[in-house]
Amino acid sequence: MAEKHEQLDRAVRDFIWNIVEIHLQLDEIHKSWAQLLGISEPQWLILMAIDELDEGRGVSGIAVANKLRIHPAFVTNQTKKLETMEYLARAPSPDDARFLEMSLTQKARAEIAKLSIKRQRINSTMFEGLDEASIDYLNKRLAAIARNSRLASQKLSIGVV
Structure with a gap:
């Protein structure tokens, strides 16, 4: 029984180290995408989260913060910068004007589309x-x-x- 426990423990440790390695490599990949757009890695992740969550109505800062597990104030700060760079549009929510909803601009969509072939190649390499x-x-x-x-x-x- 002890040997079986040791094998399971070894398998779990290997799994955790594999996840750490994948996380580190994904960080490097995200940094590269961000650099190509002239933004920071957290800003890239915010854009990706908005793209993922937006279903045509815009996305709240809270939803983005929850998706990325970061503080909403950080999202607000970074999305203001992204809006200045014309990557994001922020508008009052039609349901409650106290809240802003964000969506990617045409500029952001065009820049991300330019990266799509490279992203497909990266994904093909990762999941070969x-x-x-x-x-x-x-x-x-x-x-x-x-x-x-x-x-x-x-x-x-x-x-x-």
């Missing part, structure tokens, strides 16, 4: 040897691990484990 079904399977397992990780973190923070 995996078909759509394999990636879907992996995503479902990673989503479960992400949920369980949040639970484990909460348990640790309140002293349950």
Whole structure:
């Protein structure tokens, strides 16, 4: 039984180090995309989050902050800069004028589109040897691990484990 526990422990440690490596490489890739647009990496991630979340009505700063797990005030600060650079449009929410909703401008969409061929090549390199079904399977397992990780973190923070 101890040997089985050690094997599981080794597999979990390998998994964690693989995730750390992937995270570091993705950071480098995001920095490269950001540099090509003349913005910072956090600003790039904000643009990507808005692009992901916007369903034609705009996106709130809170939704972006939640997606990226960053402070809403930081999102506000950075989106003001992105608006000045004409990458974002911010408008009052039609539901509640106290809130702003953001969307990418045509300029941002055009710049991101220019990168699309390079992004496709990068994605092909990263996921070489995996078909759509394999990636879907992996995503479902990673989503479960992400949920369980949040639970484990909460348990640790309140002293349950």
